Amino acid sequence: xxxxxxxxxxxxxxxxxxxxxxxxxxxxxxxxxxxxxxxxxxxxxxxxxxxxxxxxxxxxxxxxxxxxxxxxxxxxxxxxxxxxxxxxxxxxxxxxxxxxxxxxxxxxxxxxxxxxxxxxxxxxxxxxxxxxxxxxxxxxxxxxxxxxxxxxxxxxxxxxxxxxxxxxxxxxxxxxxxxxxxxxxxxxxxxxxxxxxxxxxxxxxxxxxxxxxxxxxxxxxxxxxxxxxxxxxxxxxxxxxxxxxxx
Amino acid sequence: xxxxxxxxxxxxxxxxxxxxxxxxxxxxxxxxxxxxxxxxxxxxxxxxxxxxxxxxxxxxxxxxxxxxxxxxxxxxxxxxxxxxxxxxxxxxxxxxxxxxxxxxxxxxxxxxxxxxxxxxxxxxxxxxxxxxxxxxxxxxxxxxxxxxxxxxxxxxxxxxxxxxxxxxxxxxxxxxxxxxxxxxxxxxxxxxxxxxxxxxxxxxxxxxxxxxxxxxxxxxxxxxxxxxxxxxxxxxxxxxxxxxxxxxxxxxxxxxxxxxxxxxxxxxxxxxxxxxxxxxxxxxxxxxxxxxxxxxxxxxxxxxxxxxxxxxxxxxxxxxxxxxxxxxxxxxxxxxxxxxxxxxxxxxxxxxxxxxxxxxxxxxxxxxxxxxxxxxxx
Numbered sequence: 353x354x355x356x357x358x359x360x361x362x363x364x365x366x367x368x369x370x371x372x373x374x375x376x377x378x379x380x381x382x383x384x385x386x387x388x389x390x391x392x393x394x395x396x397x398x399x400x401x402x403x404x405x406x407x408x409x410x411x412x413x414x415x416x417x418x419x420x421x422x423x424x425x426x427x428x429x430x431x432x433x434x435x436x437x438x439x440x441x442x443x444x445x446x447x448x449x450x451x452x453x454x455x456x457x458x459x460x461x462x463x464x465x466x467x468x469x470x471x472x473x474x475x476x477x478x479x480x481x482x483x484x485x486x487x488x489x490x491x492x493x494x495x496x497x498x499x500x501x502x503x504x505x506x507x508x509x510x511x512x513x514x515x516x517x518x519x520x521x522x523x524x525x526x527x528x529x530x531x532x533x534x535x536x537x538x539x540x541x542x543x544x545x546x547x548x549x550x551x552x553x554x555x556x557x558x559x560x561x562x563x564x565x566x567x568x569x570x571x572x573x574x575x576x577x578x579x580x581x582x583x584x585x586x587x588x589x590x591x592x593x594x595x596x597x598x599x
Numbered sequence: 600x601x602x603x604x605x606x607x608x609x610x611x612x613x614x615x616x617x618x619x620x621x622x623x624x625x626x627x628x629x630x631x632x633x634x635x636x637x638x639x640x641x642x643x644x645x646x647x648x649x650x651x652x653x654x655x656x657x658x659x660x661x662x663x664x665x666x667x668x669x670x671x672x673x674x675x676x677x678x679x680x681x682x683x684x685x686x687x688x689x690x691x692x693x694x695x696x697x698x699x700x701x702x703x704x705x706x707x708x709x710x711x712x713x714x715x716x717x718x719x720x721x722x723x724x725x726x727x728x729x730x731x732x733x734x735x736x737x738x739x740x741x742x743x744x745x746x747x748x749x750x751x752x753x754x755x756x757x758x759x760x761x762x763x764x765x766x767x768x769x770x771x772x773x774x775x776x777x778x779x780x781x782x783x784x785x786x787x788x789x790x791x792x793x794x795x796x797x798x799x800x801x802x803x804x805x806x807x808x809x810x811x812x813x814x815x816x817x818x819x820x821x822x823x824x825x826x827x828x829x830x831x832x833x834x835x836x837x838x839x840x841x842x843x844x845x846x847x848x849x850x851x852x853x854x855x856x857x858x859x860x861x862x863x864x865x866x867x868x869x870x871x872x873x874x875x876x877x878x879x880x881x882x883x884x885x886x887x888x889x890x891x892x893x894x895x896x897x898x899x900x901x902x903x904x905x906x907x908x909x910x911x912x913x914x915x916x917x918x919x920x921x922x923x924x925x926x927x928x929x930x931x932x933x934x935x936x937x938x939x940x941x942x943x944x945x946x947x948x949x950x951x952x953x954x955x956x957x958x959x960x961x962x963x964x965x966x967x968x969x970x971x972x973x974x975x976x977x
Binding site: 405406407427430431433435436437438439443445446450453454455456457458459460463486512 | 601602604605606608609612613616617810811812814815816817818819820821
């Protein structure tokens with residue numbers, strides 16, 4: 353039976369020498385939700401995400417992603433997740449089509465289906481006419497939308513988005529979030545890190561990390577109520593006041 | 600396997616989309632071969648020679664015409680005084696001078712022998728010593744003929760000095776025309792192949808780390824070791840194309856024949872290419888930025904190829920410590936093996952040592968690179 357939770361983490365800890373980057377966190381992510389993973393720079397978001405995506409091995413604790421153990425089955429996890437990072441948006445010197453074919457190939461999309469999926473994907477982005485343009489010539493907002501589409505080209509169970517909207521204007525950010533909603537409607541779970549607090553409002557549930565710990569985890573509405581705050585940004589300020597780590 | 604080929608295709612696309620780099624890779628060896636082959640030559644050519652002779656003598660004039668006929672020298676004329684020779688040398692009119700004292704012709708047949716002075720502008724010592732060597736060769740040859748002609752006409756009273764002189768009989772083995780191409784072709788091969796394989800591969804791998812795309816790839820199902828192998832394939836192909844290009848230029852443009860086994864020469868080159876790819880991979884696993892990768896490959900691998908491979912300076916004449924250092928330069932073994940097969944044409948059993956050492960180096964480098972690469976995965 354498929355579990356209702358696509359990510360389950362119990363007492364997960366990562367230490368680098370004396371430094372505890374992620375300090376005993378436990379949480380779960382439900383299938384089909386948008387889970388916001390918030391925290392200041394250096395709070396341990398990236399390290400936690402790396403453990404979930406198999407880039408980093410936990411010091412202690414355990415967890416499953418898409419039903420696979422993060423300690424022993426990271427190769428299987430990689431087949432069932434998508435990933436989009438803040439820094440990288442595709443290969444600029446290759447065309448849109450080359451990039452899509454590459455990632456379809458890497459993620460084992462059957463060759464017969466590849467063309468249809470690429471056409472469908474570009475059609476939805478209204479970018480069919482840019483198929484043979486080099487990615488570096490596209491505007492930043494388009495690149496990011498394309499990078500997101502690439503990260504779900506193999507229809508993963510979960511897509512990890514690491515600060516996906518960095519450096520994009522608010523209008524483009526809203527369009528980007530529409531893409532995330534579309535993906536979620538198709539049954540993909542989204543795990544998003546961001547430091548734009550207004551974006552946190554778009555999530556079903558959010559967790560807030562301070563100094564390697566999860567200090568709060570609930571729906572945006574419930575968190576605002578609990579802390580008596582008008583916005584998520586205020587909630588975050590209240591929590592971050594106790595932070596010892598500097599950026 | 601499918602994801603591997605998708606990745607190999609991507610690497611080829613990177614290279615073909617970057618036309619300028621591709622042109623440099625293919626064009627550079629061509630330019631180097633042509634430059635070294637025709638323009639930058641260590642052979643001497645068009646050396647202007649002057650003559651000073653105290654006596655008016657037909658035989659020295661004939662000698663000068665003979666010198667003029669050689670492809671190395673041009674006879675510019677006779678000077679009346681030694682001061683004029685000096686002056687012409689200073690003004691750069693002549694590069695070398697042949698001078699005969701008074702009574703040269705009669706002294707030629709005397710028991711003491713005759714003296715010829717050869718002066719050369721030694722501001723370039725290599726050229727000067729070659730000019731002197733060639734000039735004395737032509738002069739000795741000339742007087743030998745001259746005197747045997749006199750002998751045939753009617754022998755004189757016995758002791759004939761010039762013909763009695765010790766005649767060195769020189770044989771330039773493997774390279775009878777003393778073409779410098781024989782020396783630099785293996786060197787250029789060693790240099791270019793190392794450049795393409797180690798520098799280009801390491802920069803291409805490190806670029807992915809720098810741009811952050813490596814992170815995306817590591818999260819994908821493609822195995823890290825396959826990423827690196829996929830990167831090597833296009834550079835392996837380019838290196839082979841460049842190798843064939845160099846060999847064609849060498850054979851058809853420089854007219855240097857391949858004396859030995861073509862098969863073994865290609866095999867030795869492929870071992871060297873693989874070794875260089877391993878070095879590129881090792882460097883890329885040690886550094887994080889393209890600049891550092893370029894510097895390391897340039898300073899640690901390319902400059903020593905020039906200095907210690909015997910391409911420019913003979914290793915035998917280096918201090919012992921540097922001779923030992925030369926032994927760890929991969930290109931040194933490659934160039935030596937190629938020289939033996941290509942120029943000397945020896946059977947392959949004489950290059951076993953070079954082949955074994957390069958193979959051992961390749962195994963060591965790849966092992967180190969793979970160990971280092973796994974460490975990085977955390």
